[in-house]
Amino acid sequence: MDFNLTEDRQMLADTLGRFLGEQYPVEHRIKVAYDAPYHDPALWDQLVELGALYALAPEDAGGMGGTGFDISVVFEALGKTLCPEPVLGALMASRLLAAAGADLEALLTGATKYAVGITEIDAPYELDQIATVATAKGDGFALSGRKSTVYGGQVADVVLVAAKHGDGLGVFAVQAADANVTGYGMMDGGGAAEVLLDDTPATLVMANAEAALEDALNAGIVALCAEAVGAMDVAHWTTVEYFKQRKQFGVPIGKFQVLQHRAVDMLTEIEQARSIVIKAAAELGGDDAAKYASMAKNMIGRAARLVAEESIQMHGGIAMTWEYAVSHYAKRLIMLDAQLGDTDYHLSQVMKGYAA
Amino acid sequence: MDLSYSAEDLAFRDEVRAYLAENLPKHMTDAVRAGGELTKEVIEEWHAILNRRGWLATIWPKEFGGPGWTPVQKHIFEEECCRAYAPRIVPFGLNMLGPVLITFGSKEQQEHYLPRILDGTDWWCQGYSEPGAGSDLASLKTKAERDGDEWVINGQKTWTTLGQHADWIFCLCRTDPDAKQQEGISFILVDMNTPGIEVRPIKLIEGGYEVNEIFFTDVRVPVGNLVGQENKGWTIAKFLLTHERTGIAGVGFSIQALEEVKSIARKTMRGGRPLIDDPLFAARIAQAEIDLEAMKITNLRMLFKAQEQGAPGPETSLLKIKGTVINQELKDLARRALGPAAAPFPGHVTEGNLMFGPPDTEHNAARYFNNRKTSIFGGSNEIQRNIVTKTMLEL
Ligand SMILES: Cc1cc2nc3c(=O)[nH]c(=O)nc-3n(C[C@H](O)[C@H](O)[C@H](O)COP(=O)(O)OP(=O)(O)OC[C@H]3O[C@@H](n4cnc5c(N)ncnc54)[C@H](O)[C@@H]3O)c2cc1C
Numbered sequence: 094m095d096f097n098l099t100e101d102r103q104m105l106a107d108t109l110g111r112f113l114g115e116q117y118p119v120e121h122r123i124k125v126a127y128d129a130p131y132h133d134p135a136l137w138d139q140l141v142e143l144g145a146l147y148a149l150a151p152e153d154a155g156g157m158g159g160t161g162f163d164i165s166v167v168f169e170a171l172g173k174t175l176c177p178e179p180v181l182g183a184l185m186a187s188r189l190l191a192a193a194g195a196d197l198e199a200l201l202t203g204a205t206k207y208a209v210g211i212t213e214i215d216a217p218y219e220l221d222q223i224a225t226v227a228t229a230k231g232d233g234f235a236l237s238g239r240k241s242t243v244y245g246g247q248v249a250d251v252v253l254v255a256a257k258h259g260d261g262l263g264v265f266a267v268q269a270a271d272a273n274v275t276g277y278g279m280m281d282g283g284g285a286a287e288v289l290l291d292d293t294p295a296t297l298v299m300a301n302a303e304a305a306l307e308d309a310l311n312a313g314i315v316a317l318c319a320e321a322v323g324a325m326d327v328a329h330w331t332t333v334e335y336f337k338q339r340k341q342f343g344v345p346i347g348k349f350q351v352l353q354h355r356a357v358d359m360l361t362e363i364e365q366a367r368s369i370v371i372k373a374a375a376e377l378g379g380d381d382a383a384k385y386a387s388m389a390k391n392m393i394g395r396a397a398r399l400v401a402e403e404s405i406q407m408h409g410g411i412a413m414t415w416e417y418a419v420s421h422y423a424k425r426l427i428m429l430d431a432q433l434g435d436t437d438y439h440l441s442q443v444m445k446g447y448a449a
Numbered sequence: 450m451d452l453s454y455s456a457e458d459l460a461f462r463d464e465v466r467a468y469l470a471e472n473l474p475k476h477m478t479d480a481v482r483a484g485g486e487l488t489k490e491v492i493e494e495w496h497a498i499l500n501r502r503g504w505l506a507t508i509w510p511k512e513f514g515g516p517g518w519t520p521v522q523k524h525i526f527e528e529e530c531c532r533a534y535a536p537r538i539v540p541f542g543l544n545m546l547g548p549v550l551i552t553f554g555s556k557e558q559q560e561h562y563l564p565r566i567l568d569g570t571d572w573w574c575q576g577y578s579e580p581g582a583g584s585d586l587a588s589l590k591t592k593a594e595r596d597g598d599e600w601v602i603n604g605q606k607t608w609t610t611l612g613q614h615a616d617w618i619f620c621l622c623r624t625d626p627d628a629k630q631q632e633g634i635s636f637i638l639v640d641m642n643t644p645g646i647e648v649r650p651i652k653l654i655e656g657g658y659e660v661n662e663i664f665f666t667d668v669r670v671p672v673g674n675l676v677g678q679e680n681k682g683w684t685i686a687k688f689l690l691t692h693e694r695t696g697i698a699g700v701g702f703s704i705q706a707l708e709e710v711k712s713i714a715r716k717t718m719r720g721g722r723p724l725i726d727d728p729l730f731a732a733r734i735a736q737a738e739i740d741l742e743a744m745k746i747t748n749l750r751m752l753f754k755a756q757e758q759g760a761p762g763p764e765t766s767l768l769k770i771k772g773t774v775i776n777q778e779l780k781d782l783a784r785r786a787l788g789p790a791a792a793p794f795p796g797h798v799t800e801g802n803l804m805f806g807p808p809d810t811e812h813n814a815a816r817y818f819n820n821r822k823t824s825i826f827g828g829s830n831e832i833q834r835n836i837v838t839k840t841m842l843e844l
Contacts, residue, residue: 275798280791281792361721405821405825409577415652440729
């Protein structure tokens with residue numbers, strides 16, 4: 094047994110950590126995350142240059158990684174700095190393109206920005222409820238429907254859209270310029286888009302894409318969970334640090350046992366969360382990937398809410414302010430529950446496994 | 450035991466309902482439902498409407514312009530206001546300073562300030578907290594020094610809610626630096642237009658502006674602005690903090706929040722059916738509703754006790770703790786019910802067919818985050834527990 098990162102991954106973690114720590118101080122993050130285009134294009138370019146995207150794709154698809162652990166390492170580092178760059182879309186798109194045997198070069202070099210459109214208003218998490226339809230048209234296809242909260246969609250060149258195709262689901266590439274895309278900023282920083290498709294031209298990337306979509310979702314979940322672990326770490330240790338500095342009643346508030354024990358409870362939940370994410374990362378790509386992704390996302394939803402709410406509460410008023418970084422960590426931790434399936438959705442997925 | 454309202458209470462409830470149906474303008478209920486910040490104008494307009502009926506200063510005695518209601522009537526009134534989506538009363542003048550002046554103020558102070566609170570001439574804010582004095586309010590440093598007929602005030606207050614609209618601020622200031630912590634503090638009224646006052650807004654977690662920092666540099670106010678005795682302001686501070694406050698459990702707001710969660714869950718689809726039909730989510734709502742149902746009775750039991758025995762005691766701390774937790778849980782459920790539709794920053798995607806989710810949900814996540822304040826301010830829930838530990842458990 095060995096819970097250490099391989100040398101390569103440790104190097105990646107260190108490099109990314111250092112880069113983000115230097116180039117992406119939280120003040121800068123807060124500024125870019127809430128102003129159109131809701132990320133920093135220059136930093137995106139640098140992230141790409143560092144090879145962050147290559148780390149997300151398997152070697153046979155032109156990448157240099159792509160395992161659950163590669164994904165975790167990258168996203169934990171992003172989570173620590175609350176990085177709002179549209180990396181999740183790139184990750185999920187790279188899985189879909191790789192599964193289709195398509196060329197990843199434009200994605201990996203950062204030349205083309207991808208987002209993935211699965212979510213719909215009436216089907217936020219469930220593939221079998223997708224209503225967007227594809228019909229054959231000329232040499233290609235036309236799509237109709239609405240894709241909701243497409244993360245990174247506000248700056249995407251191409252959106253990979255899941256749509257009904259024959260009896261199953263296909264994945265189609267839509268040029269953002271051809272669709273009706275409304276970009277916006279989000280509560281927790283970063284951007285997304287509503288993508289309205291009305292007989293919009295599209296090219297087929299993959300027919301019968303259920304398994305590929307599942308895999309992309311599982312990879313996305315591992316990524317979000319690792320991001321949450323990174324963000325929880327920072328929120329928790331910032332709170333503990335504040336315990337030592339903030340004095341009330343003549344003592345540092347960290348001397349109050351009631352706060353101490355709650356910080357310990359947070360730490361326990363974070364370690365539990367870290368463990369289940371390691372498990373989900375290990376299973377990614379395997380037969381039980383979905384089950385462990387669901388377990389991880391459920392636990393992350395619970396732990397992240399606890400850490401977010403407790404960090405605010407135990408800081409007192411200061412963490413209610415925009416200026417204090419913990420408020421932004423809390424927002425990200427709370428809002429990522431609604432991405433790719435929330436706590437309850439994934440709890441019910443685990444429960445479904447019990448049916449005889 | 451009889452859990453039902455008396456015939457008089459029911460008649461009173463009908464009277465309140467009828468009045469609200471007649472007099473509460475739709476533009477206000479729309480604004481409250483939408484959940485964003487209310488403008489100063491809307492709040493003042495609502496205060497004026499209630500004042501016309503004599504229902505504004507609900508906790509003042511009759512001789513000072515209050516309606517002379519029993520605690521149960523006050524509760525019914527608040528519950529009906531919440532049900533009708535009326536704006537919240539801004540409490541600083543009406544529910545905080547008013548009772549202080551009535552109990553500790555001079556006749557002149559009462560005659561001068563109270564009518565101006567009622568008719569909206571003066572908007573008040575509360576200057577208690579300081580950067581170094583939050584839970585430990587008695588460690589406050591802002592000082593007021595006597596210079597002839599004036600107090601000269603220097604220091605900084607923070608977290609001043611709606612101070613940007615205020616004409617006046619009531620402050621706790623240190624008037625005897627040599628006295629023990631709780632001693633040597635005085636309660637002083639300050640006109641916000643006095644030279645030397647600077648108000649700086651603080652942006653909150655959800656992007657709104659409701660609190661401020663206030664800086665005092667050689668601010669001179671007449672000695673007559675002292676309320677009660679010099680150096681005895683702590684008594685007033687404590688009176689204000691533990692003073693009988695109706696609605697501390699926020700039952701009305703939680704009833705409103707419960708209704709909203711259900712409404713969202715009926716309109717949101719999950720797995721091809723309305724979310725409210727999902728057993729997991731329905732169970733979460735049911736759990737919160739059960740807690741709320743118990744809270745309604747706990748609240749009434751404490752009101753009843755207050756009615757029988759005079760002002761309630763430290764049980765109000767229990768009401769505050771549980772009431773805020775229930776309300777926060779309901780706000781969390783509403784946000785979760787919306788799922789990804791709660792993601793946009795308020796104001797970003799609301800037009801035409803790009804309206805997300807059910808109507809009136811645009812500020813949902815923002816409200817969830819903003820509402821975290823309720824377990825922090827007015828004495829944090831931790832401080833409330835300390836109070837209960839001392840007073841009820843006698844530990
Ligand atoms: C939105 C908002 C509006 C406000 N409006 C006003 C206003 O209008 N006027 C005004 O004067 N003030 C206002 N306040 C201030 C509010 O009353 C204080 O924030 C509150 O008293 C907590 O103080 P603090 O923020 O300094 O936290 P701290 O006192 O620093 O507390 C930090 C943490 O330590 C805990 N803690 C502290 N002491 C103990 C202890 N002995 N035992 C256990 N735990 C402890 C606290 O519960 C909290 O979790 C407002 C605050 C907010 C957030």
